[in-house]
Amino acid sequence: MLFFIARRLAQSVLVMLTVAMIAFALFQYVGDPINNMVDQDTSLADRERLRQELGLNDPVPVQFWRFVKNAAHGDFGVSYRLRKPVSELIAERFPATMELSLISALLALGVGIPMGVYTALHRERLPSKLFMTLSLIGVSLPTFLIGIFLILFFGVQLRWLPTFGRGDVVHIGWWSTGLLTKTGLQSLIMPAITLAIFQMTLIVRLVRAEMLEVMRTDYIKFARARGLKTRAIHFGHALKNTLVPVITIIGLQVGSIIAFAIITESVFQWPGMGLLFVQAISEVDIPVMAAYLMLIALIFVVINLIVDILYFVIDPRLRVQS
Amino acid sequence: MPERNNTPLLDIRDLKVEFPSRRGVLVAAQGVNLSLQPGEILGVVGESGAGKSTIAYAIMGLIEPPGRMAQGEILLKGERIDGLPREKMRRIRGRRIGMIFQDPLTSLDPLQTVEAQLVETMRTHLPISEAEARARAVDLLDQVGIPNPAERVKNYPHQFSGGMRQRVVIALAISCEPEVLLADEPTTALDVSIQAQILELLKKLVREKGMGMIIITHDMGVIAEVTDRVAVMYRSRLVEEGPSDKILTRPDHPYSQSLIAAVPPPDRRIERFPLVEYIEKAGDESRKLDLATHWLGQARDFGQTDGPLLRIEDLTMRFMTKPSILPSRRRYMTAVDHVSLDIRDGEVFGLVGESGSGKSTVARLISGIYTPFAGRIHFAGEELTAFKSRREANRLRRQMQMIFQDPYSSLNPRMKVRDIVAEPIRFHKLASSGAEVRRIVDDLLDHVGLGASAALRYPHEFSGGQRQRISIARALATRPRFLICDEPTSALDVSIQAQILNLLKDLQEELGLTMLFISHDLPVIRQMCGRVGVMQHGKLLETAETEELFNNPQTDYTRHLLALMPRMKRAA
Known part of the structure; x- marks a missing residue:
């Protein structure tokens, strides 16, 4: 190990x-x-x-x-455009992006996995069919369009939610959080949903396909033949086996949520790293671009490492035998 | 035989199971009447697709939708259990009726320890505490003959061998002391010696616990070994039922007769395998080619070779089992250990052994799939292992072709049969034009009994036996002189096996082929081969003329294998 x-x-x-x-x-x-x-x-x-x-x-x-x-050492030089150290700029923006991404990832996993399980177990029920159709739309619509629709409906028409920015933030050390204020939370809702929808639909389809595969295996048939309770079969045996291959993809997806927050951040003018990056591109602000590239790579590498370790925890077949 | 009392343990009356599909209703079983007494072992025998497993699934109430039980009754001790509410049926499964599946490698949840699975099963059905269940789990493993049960119970399924896993599966199935045990091909995936142990264990458990057991199998040897009574199934119907002795020696129904006749006899050599004639279209439909004038028969003058066609000297192969950067910490498994043998021109040489004995590895080394770790392979007087360039080796490898065990995974599913068979012809540039290739392929398909119409179809449209014919046609397409057959029939039904073995025999005679025939099935070896080598743990133990080996085995291991060979009493 x-x-x-x-x-x-x-x-x-x-x-x-x-x-x-x-x-x-x-x-x-x-x-x-x-x-x-x-x-x-x-x-x-x-x-x-x-x-x-x-x-x-x-x-x-x-x-x-x-x-x-x-x-x-975290030193990427000075931004050409803003004349400030890049590390400082990134540190300022990092909490915004991380909060947005983590909430989106939780949303995508929290809704995606249960829905995937549900649609796999009850393929014929109406909610499954409805959800699968909706998820197809979710996969095919571009993120920015969903964002713009949300803004139009909840922001402009109903005026329930703010359409841009992060709202009020509270500083805890160097970390700034929007999770502790009302406006901060309100501002988070639409960007988080926009960012989560694509990953969510992908996870639903992935979990569903894998779960259907697992439900056909011999050990599930044998579990039935032993008279185990349906719940034990579905969640004790099938779900755990489903998650083994799904974890890799989910890991990469969480990485891409962080990396591709760019579009959502642009649409909602979210003051995160993505927005910083987009502005950097238009101004050829190379130190910022380079730093962003390195940071995203680092995040992916760390997530992959975590996924590999998770494999060991979940799958006994990988633990070294003597 | 147990005494017949009034209410049988299990009673199946006029069972009919159907699977509605778009193309109409498929009837998987119909008019099935069976009964089982306590302490009795009932065999259900038949070929794949006959509907044997359907009966077991119907008893368990586990027929996959849209399949359904359309008619009939199933009674457990006089109580109807078909059509019970789901929850009531679930309480019967595992508690009163246990079931064992065919493949022990896939029957257990890979992510849970054996203990967790045993405890879960027992605590679902029995009012016992966690600690009691754990103690019983150890006890159960002990009962099914797993050494060191207290330690092994903490292991995960992948830490057990195939035979041991089947023991775990049996422990799970009997953990709640069911009255009925259903075993669906319990030993098909196992080696002969493991098969004998598992059957012995099942017999012992039935006797000790007074269970009734239904054993479903396609293997007449298994039937002869354990059952008290047999029911023969053919095309979804029961065609015959009676005491095992009678069915095996004096079957009444013509299907049972031909099924039993098609089993290769272990105790004598026959010229050809009797075909199961009762099955429609079992006869050979092939249009035989005149090989003297045909492309396939030409260019066969490979020149006389002095000595054997194939000579293997000190062949050794090892696989790394524990990789490490440091060579000293690497661990190897020696799959083939200093094997030397000669195969003479025109003979069929058999290689027999249990799984893991290294016999398939030898085949792969000869055909060039693996590169040997040490040792030499000479083919037609030239040293294959000495060739540095692939091109040179290919010249000789054209004369050498391989037929694999699994007809399902050895054909590319995305290619038409025509292209599959034509590929080697094109690769070795053996024909001058596309039209000629096409004609040769059509002829080959005819010759192996498929008919040229098969050329435009895809592999999935064919049955296992037909696919193996495609594999044979593909192997013949390079006009080989040496054919390596790696368990060519072990995935097939006995009637199909007879057809394929006859085809191989014919081809061998017509074309003067030399063959390396690998099998774990001794009766088949006896029918096919002139000489035999016995392998165990990567070593070649002995080589002898086939009849000599069967009549006068030299090593203990060979005697052991011969003793395990299931023997059926036959009518004279």
Whole structure:
């Protein structure tokens, strides 16, 4: 087990280095950082001096090493656009994105898994059919459209919920939370639903398909033949076996909720990292883009590691035997 | 035989089970009348699709919807149990009627310990405490012959071997002391020696606990071994029922007669397998080719080879069981251990052994699926293992083809039969034009008894036996001189097995093929092979002429295998 985790960690480091290389390449190939930092009056000599000071004339491997070293310390330089350290910007926005993503993920799992189980066990019932049809719509509609519809209906027509921003936030240390105020919670509802809907429908379909598969296995038939109670069969045996393969996908989905909060954040003007990233792209703010890329990669790597460890906890077949 | 009292333990009257489908109603069982006494073992025998398992599922009230019991009554000690409310039926399942399934590898929940599954079952039905249930779980494992029960009970299913898992399944089925035990092909997935142990265990349990048991099987050997009475099923109907001795030796119904005749006799050699003629369309429909003039028969002058066609020297294969970065910490399992043998040109060489003995690994090493860890393979005087380039090895491998055990997974489901058979011809560029390839494929399909019309269909449209014919046609498509058959009939019914074995025999004679025939089934080996090698734990124990081996085995293990061979008393 320890050997396995050590190997996974080594692989993770490799993944992070690769992503770092891509992020680093941004600096080399997307625009000229000096141009972004100075205005038109700066003389060529000043530009050259700045270039030398920033180490941009050093050999590429040296620059890359410096980039990795700084990144490991959380230092991604200064934003071209906002003239503030990138780490500070990210730290400001990080809580907003995490709160939105985690609430969405909880919503997607909390509704998706039970609905998946229900639709698999009662395929013929009306709610199942209704839900499967609705979920098809959920999968096919683009996220921003759902967001815009929600804004139109609950925000503009009914005026129940705020249509943009995070509402009032409370600061606990460096973390800012919207979960403790009324406006904060109200503001969270629509973005969270918008972000959750796609993942939710995907999880429903995934759990349903896997559960149907498990219900056909011999050990479920044997459990029936032993006269076990239906509830014990469905939740004690079938659901647990269903979740083994589903966990991998769910892990990746949670990662993508965080990574792809961009669209939802844009639609609702949610002050998170996604919005920061979109603005950074339009202004070619490379340090922010690079930092965002690295952070998302890190989140995916960590989630995957957790999923791998969960496998060991759930599936006894993977635990090392002697 | 137990005495017949007034109310039988289990009584099935005029049972009819049907499965409505879009294309009409499929009747899985009809007009079935059976009864079971306490302490009695009743066998239900028949081929796949005959409706044997349907009876067991009907008794358990577990027929998969939309299937339903359309007619009849099922009585347990005189009480009707069919059509009971779901909850009442659930209380009977596991408590009063236990059931054992065919495949022990898939019957247990992989995520729970054996103890958890036993305790759950007992506490569902019996008013006992957690601690009592745990104590009984250990006791049950002991009863079904699992060594070290107190420790093993904490294990997960994957930590048990196939035979041990079937014992666990039996422990689960009898945990609440049911009155009736239904065993659906309980030993089909197991080796002969394990099969004998499991059957012995079931017999013992029935005797000790006074249960009644219905054992469902396609294997006449199992029937002969354990049953008191037999019912023969054919196409959803019971065609005959009576005491086992009588059915096995003097069956009345023509289907029972031909079914029993199709079982390869273990005690003598016959020229051809008797076909189950009662089954319609069992006869060979093939249009035989004149091989002297046909493409298939040509280019067979491979040149005379001195010595054996295939020579294996010190062949060794090992698989890594515990990977590690440090070579010293790696663990290996030696699957084939210094095996040396010769196969002469034109003979059929049998390789026999239980699962895990390494016989399939030998086949895969010869055909090049695995690369040997050590040792040499010579084919037609050239050393296959010495070839560095694939191209060179392919020249010789064309002459060598393989037929696999599972006809379901060895054919690409997305390819038409024509393309499946044509693939090797195209790969080895054995025909000049597309039209010629097509003609050859049609001829091949005719020759193996499928008919050229099969070419345009997909594998899933064929039965197991027909698929194995496709595999044979594909193997013949390279005009091979050496055929490796890895358990070619063990997934098939006995009547289909007879047809396929006859086909292989014919082809071997017509084309002068040399064959390596791998099987765990000694009677089949006896019919097919000229010489036999016996393998155990990766080692080749002995090699002998077939008749010599059967009459005068040299090693203890061979004698042990021969003793386990189910023997049926036959009418002279």
